[in-house]
Amino acid sequence: MTESGKAGNQNELSLEQQEELLKVLKARFEKNMHRHEGLEWDKVQAKLVANAEKLWSLNEMERTGGEPDVVEFNEQANEFIFNDCSAESPKGRRSVCYDREALEARKKHKPENNAIDMAMEMGIEILTEEQYRTLQQLENFDKKTSSWVQTPTDIRELGGALFCDYRFGHVFVYHNGADSYYGSRGFRGLLRV
Incomplete structure (x- = not known):
C-alpha cells in the first residue's frame, strides 16, 4: 500500500475498497446463512484480512455480478470456499x-x-x-x-x-x-x- 492508502498495483484494493467489500460480503453472508450453516463471519473476515490479496479476486467476482458468498469450509485445507451465488450466470x-x-x-x-x-x-x-x-x-x-x-x-x-x-x-x-x-x-x- 502507498502512504495515501491507495493500491500500489492494479491487483490490490485500497483500504477503503477493502472495507466496502467486507461490508457487502458480511451482509450477504448474514442474509444467506443456509449456504454456510455453522460458520461464523468473524472467522471468515479474519481469514480474508490475513489474505488481503484474495479480496481483489472477490472484488472482481462482485464487480462482474457474481455475488460471491461462502459455501463451504474445508477443514483439512483450512480454507473457506467462495462461489458466485448470483441467481443467474454473472x-x-x-x-x-x-x-x-x-x-x-x-x-x-x-x-x-x-x-x-x-x-x-x-x-x-x-x-x-x-x-x-x-x-x-x-x-x-x-x-x-x-x-x-x-x-x-x-x-x-x-x-x-x-x-x-x-x-x-x-x-x-x-x-x-x-x-x-x-x-x-x-x-x-x-x-x-
Whole structure:
C-alpha cells in the first residue's frame, strides 16, 4: 500500500475498497446463512484480512455480478470456499466462448473474451460439473441462463466444451462447440481463502 492508502498495483484494493467489500460480503453472508450453516463471519473476515490479496479476486467476482458468498469450509485445507451465488450466470461474464484456443479459432464475430482467461485474470477457478451440482444443492441457480464448467481434456480436444443450467427441477449438463457464445451464458467461479 502507498502512504495515501491507495493500491500500489492494479491487483490490490485500497483500504477503503477493502472495507466496502467486507461490508457487502458480511451482509450477504448474514442474509444467506443456509449456504454456510455453522460458520461464523468473524472467522471468515479474519481469514480474508490475513489474505488481503484474495479480496481483489472477490472484488472482481462482485464487480462482474457474481455475488460471491461462502459455501463451504474445508477443514483439512483450512480454507473457506467462495462461489458466485448470483441467481443467474454473472452478467459481466457472459457472451464469452470457452477458452483462448476457441476464441482464436473463430474467423468472424469473435466475442470479446473467453471464460478460462477471464477466470485466470480474476484469480478464480471455473466450477467443475461436480462443484456446480453441489452449489445447486444450496439453492437453484441459472434458471434462465447457463454457465460454462471445466471441460475434460478429451472433449475439449475434439472441439467441445461443457455447460450447465437448472431447468425442470434438474441440473442439466450440455455440450457445445467451445467457440460458441451466447448472451445468456457465462461462468461461475470459485475462490479458496
